Amino acid sequence: MIFSRETIAKNVFLFCTLASTVTISSILLFMIALGLPLFQESSFLSIWTGPWDPYQGLYGIRPMISGTLWIALPATALSLPLSLGTSFVITSLGGRELRRMLGALVRFMTGIPTVIYGFVGIFLLMPLIREGFGGAGMCVLAAVIVLAILISPTMILFFSDSLLSVDPGDVQAAKALGADRAQRLLYIIMPKALNGMISGFILALGRALGDTLISLMLAGNAIRAPRGFLEPARTLTAHIALVNAADFNSLEFRSIFTCGIALYLFTTTAVIAVRFIGRKKSVMQ
């Protein structure tokens, strides 16, 4: 039996799609299976909402969930306007030289190892926070600022690619109708680039939620839910890294899988929510 090229290509892509779906689902099932001993020992609710105190037999990850949200969400929120502005300058508002220079700088930033950002935070930012606001300097604020800078190149590159992919005919039409650069950007380019920009935002948010090293180096790792930006915090990823050395059969070790499930759910929720907003916006246009 002879298969057409189209059928072969279709089946290869179908296989890839199924493989991705199975892999992603397997990861979730794997985490649930390995975390099962903890779910059997503690109540489901207490794991998600209770405190962490292994000596008392309490393995709640609420402080880590709280720490993750306190760091990842403000960092993404801080990075968004920064990245939007930079991508606007790179794609349309800046002069030729400035665009070239900024583009090169952003691409360079993507290659800098995370640990370097962490060192910069420790040696440059933390003393400033210590002197300006008091305390040890290892706090949510330090992690938020450095994480915002760390994720911004991802957002900028995605935003810039999306903005540049808009049909030049539409931009030219708007220009001929008297739209200045800012109006073209606001009314023509941005609405058309929205879907690509949403993808960039999701990716950056995922990176912020999943980053380990910055929060490990800068946030202080205290196991209690922060109540302000100057308090220390421990994120889910930092917790996984710190508890990783515990005995495999201990419930303490098993808690890292509940952290994994929480991260998985956060990312999935963020993707669905942002896609939903984006689709609603597209329909409105």
Added chain:
Amino acid sequence: MLIKTKDKIIVNGVSFFYGRNQVLDNIHASFAEGAITAITGPSGQGKSTLLGLFNCMWDEIPGARCTGTIRIRLGDMWVSPLKKDIPMPLLRRKVAMIFQEPNPLPMSIAGNMAFPLKLAGVRDKSFIEEKVQKALAQAFLWEEVKDRLEKSALDLSGGQKQRLCIARALVLEPEVLLCDEPTSSLDKKAAGIIEDFLVSLKAKCTLLVVSHYMDQMRRIADKVMLLQDQGLSQI
């Protein structure tokens, strides 16, 4: 037939360069008010580039350079776009342009029509509606789209899209309309409607039309100019 009228645009010693590549060399010409001037010539000679000089569409092209003088009479005032003595958005509202490929924006028909007015800062809804209806009627399009103004402009036929684009350019009542091969992507019937429409606009504005079709130029133009070997001459 050449109509004797006042000059609307005067071009004096204009040369244009894309980097080191010279496209136009020492162009001299004048374009009469209330007339249709057709510009023709072989492909790649810079006809579209010349047209784009009048509303400064080239100003953001890296490495592009223009020397010489272009003067356009807007109302009672002469402006020199190359000297940028008029804000560019204002110039483009008065010297409107339509392109070879119809380019409705990805929004509704009404949205497309209201867009230039909104850019110009007009906020009065009833005024916008009145202007939109008038411009669509002028483009013989009102009857065809009045029941689907909120539908996407991208669903119109090729000829309707081009008429929408001309109507959209007219909504700001420009004094000059630059048409870059406005019928080349249309069939004969749709092209005929656009030609009639352009002729009907002579009373309101000055038209410069780039075209490859000699029979079309004979039908609609008062004056035909040939752009060849970087120079412009009347034929």
